[in-house]
Amino acid sequence: MGTCHYMNYQHIEHAQVAALVGRGENDRAHAEAWGLPLYDSVTEANRLEQIDLFDVCVPTYLHKAIVLEALACKKPVICEKPIALHLKDAQEMFDAAQANGVQLYVAQVLQFTREVEWLHRIVDERLYGEPLDACFERLSQRPAWSQGNWLFDREKSGLLPFDLHVHDLDVMVSVFGRPDSVDYTACRRKGSEICDQYRIRYGYRNGPTVSAEAAWLNACIPFTARWRVYFERGMVICDEKGLTGYGADGQTTRFDVEDPVKVPCGINLPPSGWFLRELTHFVQCAEQNAPSDRVKKQQVLDVLSVLETIQ
Known part of the structure; x- marks a missing residue:
C-alpha cells in the first residue's frame, strides 16, 4: 500500500x-x-x-x-x-x-469512489425515496500476498472481517448509521482455524435491512465487489457494469462514475482515481488542521465496535 x-x-x-x-x-x-x-x-x-x-x-x-x-x-x-x-x-x-x-x-478509500459518493447523494436526497434494503458482497480468493502470512494471524490482522469486510461496513455505517443489531453465520474448511466466508445481517430499528457477504475463498475466483440498495421507488445496483438506477417509473439512469484521472496503484488493483482523491482530501485537511468530513472519527469507532462482535 x-x-x-x-x-x-x-x-x-x-x-x-x-x-x-x-x-x-x-x-x-x-x-x-x-x-x-x-x-x-x-x-x-x-x-x-x-x-x-x-x-x-x-x-x-x-x-x-x-x-x-x-x-x-x-x-x-x-x-x-x-x-x-x-x-x-x-x-x-x-x-x-x-x-x-x-x-x-x-x-x-471507498469513501472516495464515485460510486459511494453517488450512494451518499442518492440516499441523502431521497432520489428514489427511503432505502428499504441493501446488500453488499465482497469476495476474494484466499490472499497470498502478505509477508509471513500475517493476514492469517487473528492477533495481527483481525482476519477477514477487519481486513476485507471493513470496506463495506464502513460504507454502511457512513450511509445508514451504526446498526442496532448484528447477526452472522460463517463457514470454514475442515482443519482450518479461520473462517472462509461470512454472511452478516445488520438490523436498523428505523432503517433498512442490510446484509453482507465477505469471503476469502479457497478457489481461484476473480475478485468481486458489488452492492445494491432497494428504495421505495427503485433500486440502485453497483457492479462490474457501473452504477445503475432502475426507477419504478421505468427510467434507467447510468450514473457517471468515470475517474477523470487514473493513477496506477502498483498493487493488485487497476488504475483509478480513488487514492488520488483520498490523499488529496487528507492533505488539504491537514493543511487546515481540520478533521475529515468524509471519514469521521465516530464513523471509524462505530465500525470497529461492530467488527469486534464478529469472530
Missing part, C-alpha cells in the same frame, strides 16, 4: 514525499529506486527532515505504536485501514491526536 500512496502523491501538486521509514529489504529497495532517504524510525525522520505529515502504510498490528510515535512528534497522520483491531486502541490514538493538537485520518 505504501507504493500505491507514493505513486499517487506524485500527482498532488502541493505534496512531496520527503523520506521513508522502514527496516526491511523492500524498504531499502524502494528508497533507492525513488531517491529518498530511509530512516529506522518516525522520530528519526522527524528530527532530520522537514516533515509536515506522516502516512502509515504498515501491517495492521503495527499501526498503534507507529501512529502514536508520529502523533507525539505533533504531526498529522494518515493511517491505512483498519486503524486498529480494538476499539480502545483506536480511541487511544484519537485521544493522542487531540492531546497533541493534530489530526488523525483513516484511509477508508
Whole structure:
C-alpha cells in the first residue's frame, strides 16, 4: 500500500514525499529506486527532515505504536485501514491526536469512489425515496500476498472481517448509521482455524435491512465487489457494469462514475482515481488542521465496535 500512496502523491501538486521509514529489504529497495532517504524510525525522520505529515502504510498490528510515535512528534497522520483491531486502541490514538493538537485520518478509500459518493447523494436526497434494503458482497480468493502470512494471524490482522469486510461496513455505517443489531453465520474448511466466508445481517430499528457477504475463498475466483440498495421507488445496483438506477417509473439512469484521472496503484488493483482523491482530501485537511468530513472519527469507532462482535 505504501507504493500505491507514493505513486499517487506524485500527482498532488502541493505534496512531496520527503523520506521513508522502514527496516526491511523492500524498504531499502524502494528508497533507492525513488531517491529518498530511509530512516529506522518516525522520530528519526522527524528530527532530520522537514516533515509536515506522516502516512502509515504498515501491517495492521503495527499501526498503534507507529501512529502514536508520529502523533507525539505533533504531526498529522494518515493511517491505512483498519486503524486498529480494538476499539480502545483506536480511541487511544484519537485521544493522542487531540492531546497533541493534530489530526488523525483513516484511509477508508471507498469513501472516495464515485460510486459511494453517488450512494451518499442518492440516499441523502431521497432520489428514489427511503432505502428499504441493501446488500453488499465482497469476495476474494484466499490472499497470498502478505509477508509471513500475517493476514492469517487473528492477533495481527483481525482476519477477514477487519481486513476485507471493513470496506463495506464502513460504507454502511457512513450511509445508514451504526446498526442496532448484528447477526452472522460463517463457514470454514475442515482443519482450518479461520473462517472462509461470512454472511452478516445488520438490523436498523428505523432503517433498512442490510446484509453482507465477505469471503476469502479457497478457489481461484476473480475478485468481486458489488452492492445494491432497494428504495421505495427503485433500486440502485453497483457492479462490474457501473452504477445503475432502475426507477419504478421505468427510467434507467447510468450514473457517471468515470475517474477523470487514473493513477496506477502498483498493487493488485487497476488504475483509478480513488487514492488520488483520498490523499488529496487528507492533505488539504491537514493543511487546515481540520478533521475529515468524509471519514469521521465516530464513523471509524462505530465500525470497529461492530467488527469486534464478529469472530
